[in-house]
Amino acid sequence: MxxxxxxxxxxxxxxxxxxxxxxxxxxxxxxxxxxxxxxxxxxxxxxxxxxxxxxxxxLFERRDQSMGAKREPGLFYPNRYTFGPNWSAIPTFLGAPIAQTPEDLKAAKVDIAMFGMTIGDQMLPGGRFGAQQMRSLIDYMSYPAQGEDQFIGVDIGKLVMADYGNAAANWMADNQVNLDEVHKIVSEILSADAIPVGIAGTHIQSYGFMTALAEKYGPGEVAIVHVDAHYDAYKAGAGRFVHNGSFFKLAVEKGVVKGSDIHQVGLRGQTPGAYDLNWMRENKLNFHFQAEIEKNGWDAVLAKLLSEVKGRKVYITFDMDGVDPAYAPGVGTQDPDGLTAGQAIQLVRALGIQNEIVAAEFNEYNPLLDDAHQTTGILMDRLIRSLLGGIQGRREGITDPMYYDPERINHADQ
Ligand SMILES: [Mn+2]
Structure with missing residues (x-):
């Protein structure tokens, strides 16, 4: 069940x-x-x-696709042109072709199945619009699923990618009912041996990721790297069993994950208080507050985090408010300070190289609060590409998470 x-x-x-x-x-x-x-x-x-x-x-009823044109399972390329920015295309994530069913994913041997999430659970709501915004960024870097990672020199276009559409959310119901659909879509992608990459929405959806991963691998088999300003194990339900600030508490209490599977980075703001911090200690969460980064430096904290999860399957749940709002202003719960854009990019790339990534999601992007240049959306796009760069680098045999392409380190050495 x-x-x-x-x-x-x-x-x-x-x-x-x-x-x-x-x-x-x-x-x-x-x-x-x-x-x-x-x-x-x-x-x-x-x-x-x-x-x-x-x-x-x-809202959750699936369309009868037999009413459309007959086709064999596989990827569907909706665009007229082979190359070009998204303003000359029908927008998809990273310009990837479309898959609608697990059979499509299997037939095309898809590595990465991106899907949009539309739950609006934020303190300042707007996350439900993030997925469509990410397909339509006003950004020169929106060519069909390709691009050379400029740190490690691998082409992410070698990965087979698909846009798996969106997970619907009932925008008027209690958001807990929307978690079933996230669970179902993550499970569909996992059943096709592809990596689900969830884009946008809000952090409550992580509960649906964790339940789907627990079903596939068993509880406690996947390490979770959680980038966030907030610890998301809030004791109070705020009128609900689970919300976007409490999902880890329910997940640990229900046995979906172990507290020791959770590795947090960037925590700051006005919480947790003594009660919740004690709960985090009792349940053995691995937390890295911004205070630790300020005291010991980013390199030391990154190294510690990487050593904690070394050898494990990893699910990344990346809240955009973990990044300093100077780099990511368009979020639902803004908190000054945090990771720089560069540190965030380095972190996801390093995890992609070092670990077997079994799922990832990038959430809490609120396009209604982003700046006119869509700075937050563009950073989220680059985080996704950097993770894919790391995953492809691992497939090409790179093992050092701190690897850099020698050609890009020092021109004088060439
Ligand atoms: Mn969060």
């Missing part, structure tokens, strides 16, 4: 309660809120639980 289903199935069982509601309808609700007779989303048996609707959510 999928982990999240375990959470919501009991709620669904409690939804056919028309008869008991009659008896309760006359009673004022204990919390002073809307009486049950006017609040079908409340469970009279448990005032802490919101009921989901009994109706099928049409």
């Amino acid at each position: 999928r982990m999240f289903s375990k959470v919501i199935v009991p709620l669904a069982c409690l939804t056919i309660t028309a008869t008991p509601l009659v008896g309760l309808a006359e009673e004022a609700q204990s919390d002073g809120g809307i009486p049950y007779k006017w609040a079908p989303w409340k469970d009279p048996e448990n005032p802490m639980i919101l009921k989901m609707t009994d109706e099928k959510d049409v």
Whole structure:
């Protein structure tokens, strides 16, 4: 069973309660809120639980593709031109061709399946628009899935990439219901032995990644590298089982991951307080606060982080607010200080070289708050490309995460 289903199935069982509601309808609700007779989303048996609707959510219904042109499984190239920027193309992630099903991914032996996420769970909302924005960046570097990494000198175009479309999100429902679709799409991509790279949306979706990875590999088999200003193991539910600042707490408590699998970097801001920091210690999270970077220097912290995860399968969950807002202003929860753009690029490249990357996502981008030059979006694009550079470098036999292309280090040596 999928982990999240375990959470919501009991709620669904409690939804056919028309008869008991009659008896309760006359009673004022204990919390002073809307009486049950006017609040079908409340469970009279448990005032802490919101009921989901009994109706099928049409937003998650998959289209019957047999109505379209017949085609064999494989990649679909939507564009007229072989080369050129996205303003002369039907926009896709990195200009990659389109895959719609796991069969497409398998038939084309896809390495990297990028998909957009559309959950809007941010403090300053707008993340749901990030995926489409990333396909349409006003950026010279939007050519079809290619480009030489200028640090290690490998061509990311050697990877077989696909744009796997978006994961839908019900923008009016509680965002917890949207996690099923993230779980399903990550699972589809994993079933095709491709690497899911989730783009945009908000950090709650990490829960759907972790449950899908736990199903495939077993809980505790994947190390998580978490770049963020925030620790995301907040004790308070804020009215929910899980939200974009608390998903690690639920994941550890439900046994989806072990605390010691979580490796955090860039933490700062006004939290955690003593209670949550103690929880992080008790559960053996590997956290690297910005304070550690300031005290010991980036190189030392990066080396420590890399040694912690060496030899492990890695899932990267990259919150754009982990980067200094000087480089990434378009986020939902801004916090001054943080990683530089260069440090962030180095980190994902090094992980791509050193580790078997089993999944990655780059989230919390809010295009409504980005600057006019889409600085945050363009950095996120470069982070994705740098990760792909590292992955391709590893495939070409590069083993040192600190490797640099000699031709790009010193022209005098040539
Ligand atoms: Mn976060």
